[in-house]
Amino acid sequence: MTAIELLAVSARTVTFAVFSGENKYFLKAPVSWRLATENTGETVAEGVSERTVFSINGLEPHTAYRLVIGDEALDFVTAPETEFADVADFGASLQSENNAVAIQKAIDGLPEGATLYFGPGVWKSGPLFLKSGLTLMLDPEAVLYGIADRDQYPILPARDENGRVLGTWEGVAEACYASLLTAIDTSDIAIVGGGVIDAGGDRGDWWQWAKETRNGARRPRSLFFNRCSNVTVTGVTVRNSPSWMVHPVFTADMLVADVKIESDPGSPNTDGFDPECCENIRMRGIHFSVGDDCVAIKAGKRDPKGGLDGPTRNIRIENCFMERGHGGVVIGSEMSGTVSGVTVARCEMRDTDRGLRVKTRRGRGGFVSRILVEDCDMDNVASPFVMNAFYFCDADGKSDYVQSRAALPVDDRTPRMSEITFRRIVACNVHTSAAAFYGLPEMPIENVTIEDYTVSYAPDAQAQPPVMACGIDPVRHGGVIAENASVTARNVIFVNEDAEEPYYRQALLRYCDEYAADYRAYKGGSLCYEDGCLYRGLIALYETTGEARWFDHLVRHVNAQVDEDGVMNGYVADDFNIDNILSGRALIWLARRSNDPRYRKAADQLVAQLAEHPRVKEGPHWHKHRYPEQVWLDGLYMGLPFKAEYGLAFDRPDLVTEAANELLTGLELTYDAESRLYRHAYDSARAQPWADKDTGQSPAHWSRAIGWAAMAMVDLVEYLPEGEQRSQIIARWAALAERLAALATTDGRWLQVPDRPELGGNYAESSATAMFAYAFLKADRLGLGATAGTGRKAFESLYRNAFKIDGNGRRVLGAIVWVAGLGGFNGQYRDGTPGYYLTETLNPDDIKGVGPFMMGFAELLARSQS
Incomplete structure (x- = not known):
């Protein structure tokens, strides 16, 4: 996309x-x-x-x-235009009580490819009939205003002279009043602009005879399209309908986008959008606030009067906002012609009685299949998912035939429902049940999948039946109800009122598990710090959850990199690359929990490297042999916690003290008092073009570099005894935490260049945010004075804002910068200025972001278990 x-x-x-x-x-x-x-x-x-x-x-x-x-x-x-005409040029007037004759004259007289323009003001009119190839354009200050006088509304007969369905009502061929805008057998029509189409439902008596007829006819819609093709509606507001708002019938290839559809919440049967016996309908970015269902997908029904006869298929509903309706997206109950291929994606539903609702009954027949609802949020929706084969509609809706729970013979009147998928859904303030599926005993609902679904309940909910059928017990705070239904549920989380466990726990555990299972060594199997980030994440998850899968992943990956003699793939000690040391923390951890000697042998080689590793005159190690006399913030994390951890594990207290001193010195060398942050690097020799000749520091602050330093602080503190070194590091962390909290974005993340929000192209970067989230959460657990709220907010912001869904339907952590550094690299000179950091490539799901994300997640899980 x-x-x-x-x-x-x-x-x-x-x-x-x-x-x-x-x-x-x-x-x-x-x-x-x-x-x-x-x-x-x-x-x-x-x-x-x-x-x-x-x-x-x-x-x-x-x-x-x-x-x-x-x-x-x-x-x-933009499209070509044969003519641009103003309705006023055809005699329409803002003073007229009914402009229908003048506007219809304009419509009929304009050539194909013309635009008919409604200027600012209220244009009162009776029903208008559109023709092919015409664009209606409403000025943002224009209102097309339906008149109240029912006698001036033509009546569409149930069928035309050829016997085709013309007028309809709830899936049946019935006479109905013409809509404010009606199109029959037309193609290539568009309704555009920013104005309002007010169909006048609150004028006259339209809402007073909801299920009745007047003059033998049913109520009109706002927009009615019968056997049309290539229809576009964009930018306008459709409101105040006598009945259904937008109703295409036997229509194909229709787009409705950036439209508001609204009606009084008490208005009867004012569904928002009702595609019926249609194909290839797209709804994008529609705001619904109506008196009935927001979207009601239909396919006619069997009826003695003769129902509509045709399937509805290929419906896409994306990026829509649905509020106050009886249902967000409803299929049926008119579905005799079958409904298939419906996708509802990235929508929000608020205060609707139902989220997705499929309703039918014996006598309807038809087949509902291939329905997908994904990446949607629901709030205060009584029942998020409902499938009901006992819907008690019509005069015989409560008869024994419809409501019997005994298996009846299967025939063409038996409805079927299959292949329904709900995934990555968050539903808050649910009243009845997380989902309710009631299939027929003779035709159970088949192949329902619920995946990555998080449910929390409304504390003030009252028990009520989750579906409209006879013999259904009231339910409050129910789970997944399935009667005569085959339902597969994975990663469904029920959040109780007092639960502390993160609501996304199962979804993210699955993400981490799949990531580790699919992970391929970052540099072809050679020892590197990137793989070490994965090891740290797996260790953290194992220590928190105790689940063997994390241990198994760790051993599998490490053993692929370290042979039985402790030889590490691609490792060259004389490179004096501090980055390579990070993976050694996993070696120490495994050596203490295993009899396999390879881990200690490999870890000993890394300690030997550090003993010979060159240092700047102030004490800390060079970053790499090819970066002489330089200390980089990431190097503080790569080498020093390993050094302290080794010292504790193998009785080398000198290494613990040494690591603490080097961290404090490295922080002092890179500290920028003016910003109260740390520069990316320090050049002891003042030889690099990027180094300030007075301070030796690089020019800017890079969030991920500071993130490495923050993790080094909280990790090393954990290994230190009470004393001056520990107190000094805690003080450093407390000052940094205070500054970071002030620099967080409003949603709780940190920018790539953290102290330059005004910098064009600056963005919320995920790896640094994950590192800071981990540091804040761990510092709180260790009692270092930081608030867990900052860390939790950052982590949850990553979950909500930084994840994307790839083509395979799997989560991907985005906005991770691939790499950034200083000096020459791959034919580029990295000057360390603020603008430079915004030029580096992003690499979704890069382990430098995912590893710290796992670590932060483990801290959250540990907090919920304490």
């Missing part, structure tokens, strides 16, 4: 989706956009969007433009 998607373009408007794969309806952070002409580069519009899907109006026809958002750009060309 590209960063900027072009969803729709007309002659004068355009609609985009930005970063839609990692956001829902609202963006996690607003984005600034700029629109320029492609040829001249002149800016023609600019703004800020808080929504994933948004539109831009006021463009010129057949013109090349470029949308720019940060480093992302997209080129597009």
